[in-house]
Amino acid sequence: HLPALPTRWPENFRPDDVTAPVHGVLVKDRIEHGDARGVGQHAHKTGQLTITLSGWVGLSVGGSIVALPAGTAAWVPSGVAHEGILGENASSWYVHFAEPLCAELPKTIERFFISNLALEAARRFIDRNDPFDADSPLGRIARVLIDEIRSAERLKPGFAALSTHPLLKAVAEAIIAEPDMRVSREDYAEAAGISGRQLSRILAAETGRGFGDWRLELVMLQATLLLRRGMTTEAVAAEVGYSSATAFIVAFKRVFGVTPGAYVTGN
Structure with a gap:
């Protein structure tokens, strides 16, 4: 079988909480077959950056599966229906951006190579939800992460298409x-x-x-x-x-x- 099951968010994670303009979480648990706690296809009020850390990571979008190789990430704009999926022993970061910060980011799902600089910037927002201003240290790091997403080399649109x-x-x-x-x-x-x-x-x-x-x-x-x-x-x-x-x-x-x-x- 395709080596993936829907992701299970950590217990207290609220992706649409915009207390902080950017906040993220480590996702490594899956919804096993027969478990009714899956959220299915859904959309957020925030933009979502999905970063593959290890294993088989992807997104289910409509009738297809978007694969994210190790060393890559995907941007999912607010309002776009999707469902995260993980293979066995896989892990990823989900980093969510409040709508004002999404203005310069893609309006469609895009996959790209994630730089070491972007990884280190994203790490600063994992498991924290503290408010910050644009001109604060965290605000400047968020600016770096946005710039890295915008300038990253894209994967081909049809890469590893899974129907x-x-x-x-x-x-x-x-x-x-x-x-x-x-x-x-x-x-x-x-x-x-x-x-x-x-x-x-x-x-x-x-x-x-x-x-x-x-x-x-x-x-x-x-x-x-x-x-x-x-x-x-x-x-x-x-x-x-x-x-x-x-x-x-x-x-x-x-x-x-x-x-x-x-x-x-x-x-």
Whole structure:
């Protein structure tokens, strides 16, 4: 199965409390199957910055799932319906911004690489809800965080698109469970009970993506998790089906624009 369940907010966290212009929380618990305490699709009066700290983090938006690789974040504007999701042992920060501070931030959901500077700025707002002025030390840190969000390098809009279509969901589950570039389109299609051409047609209709790029991004999504767990580039390359570390590095850079080493260090 797709390795994610809805998030459970900490007991006393109130995302729309604007006592402080910016406040955040560590989110690491999930709503297990059959638990009625999930909030489902919802929208906030505040803007939400979701930062992946570890594991498989994403957002459910309408009929699709937005994946957030390690080292990335997503901005969700106020009023946009969504639901946070987490994989096993995953964690993230949710940082909420009062509406006046959202004026310079995107009006649609956007995913981007999170800089070390932005991470350190966001850290200052976790588990605190103290009011502050724009010209105070916290106000200046909030300004830095906003500037970092605005200038961050964006992920491609269709990156690792995950559909709720039953057949595509089954194929995505197979790729995520055992990411291996040696497995062909026909192999995945046969396991789903369709032909390779049918798989490509359904994928194009649902996501606008070709199978090769889509599968590569799902594999690299899992590769980022392995890299962040401390595996070497060579070990990750072998794990996801590349014959050499060089070939893996070329493919990784094609997807993310940086080498695996630069990705891990945040450069």
